Amino acid sequence: MKRLIILILAFTMLCGCSNEATHKKIEYEGKFLNIGVVGNSQLPKFTNVSYEHTTLDSLLKNRTQYDALIVTKDAFSEADKDKYVPLFNEIKYPVFFFGIEDFRIFAFTKEGVTIDMAKDKNSAFVQGFKNPDSQERQQWELYLPENPTNRDKMKYMLLKIFKILNEEGKQ
Numbered sequence: 792m793k794r795l796i797i798l799i800l801a802f803t804m805l806c807g808c809s810n811e812a813t814h815k816k817i818e819y820e821g822k823f824l825n826i827g828v829v830g831n832s833q834l835p836k837f838t839n840v841s842y843e844h845t846t847l848d849s850l851l852k853n854r855t856q857y858d859a860l861i862v863t864k865d866a867f868s869e870a871d872k873d874k875y876v877p878l879f880n881e882i883k884y885p886v887f888f889f890g891i892e893d894f895r896i897f898a899f900t901k902e903g904v905t906i907d908m909a910k911d912k913n914s915a916f917v918q919g920f921k922n923p924d925s926q927e928r929q930q931w932e933l934y935l936p937e938n939p940t941n942r943d944k945m946k947y948m949l950l951k952i953f954k955i956l957n958e959e960g961k962q
Contacts, residue, residue, distance in 0.1 A: 817946045821957040827855065829870065830863030832889070835946050840953065847875050850882075857884055859919075859956055862899075864890035873902045880922065885959060887919035887931075887952055890944075896920065896930075917948050921959070931955055 819837040827845045828834060834842055845855065847870060860882065862870050867888070870879075879886060879900050888896055896918045898909035915932035916939075922928055933951050935943055 817942075817950065819950060819953050821953055824858045824953060824956055827857040827860040828863065829860065830866035832863035832865055834861070834863075834949060837949070837953070847878065851875070851878055854882075859885040859887060859952065861887050861889050861952070867891070867906060870899050871906050876900060876902050883922060883924070885919055885921040885929075885931075885956065887917055889917055889948065891918050892916045892935075916944065917952065919952070919955070 819839055821839060823839045823841070825841050825843065827850070828842045829845060829847055829850075843855075843857070847866070849855075850860075851874070869875075870888075876899070888899070892914055893912060894906050894909040895911050895914055896909075898904050898906045900920075916935045917931075917933035919931040919933075920928050933948055935948070
């Protein structure tokens with residue numbers, strides 16, 4: 792009986808320690824960001840970050856200025872239409888495709904190219920770009936760690952995007 796109680800106490804202590812480490816609060820403490828989001832996905836909330844849900848059609852009509860645009864996986868089939876290629880090639884702030892790990896972003900920036908034509912099983916989970924006025928397009932690829940958790944897929948990837956945006960603001 793004594794062994795059972797010691798075993799239960801040891802197990803409880805081990806679970807409590809690992810639980811504390813895995814539930815460490817992830818915060819963003821950079822500059823305020825106003826991010827446009829295309830798609831129905833609910834992104835985790837962060838201090839200093841405001842998400843504004845929009846559509847690609849509304850962006851075609853009114854080029855609202857954001858610190859960045861995030862296109863989520865559930866909007867990829869819509870974003871793949873050729874009518875949005877000029878939008879993606881002319882937009883001046885960073886655009887990130889979130890959850891794009893099965894294909895490349897050129898499916899959205901080249902006419903006549905579809906998601907099926909851009910398949911690539913080795914592509915990054917988040918891919919992004921920015922069309923500067925006078926130089927070549929900047930591109931980013933953000934890969935997940937091995938055996939990613941849902942937390943890695945959401946919060947850590949968003950923090951990487953926010954870090955890029957903060958670096959962009961310093962240039």
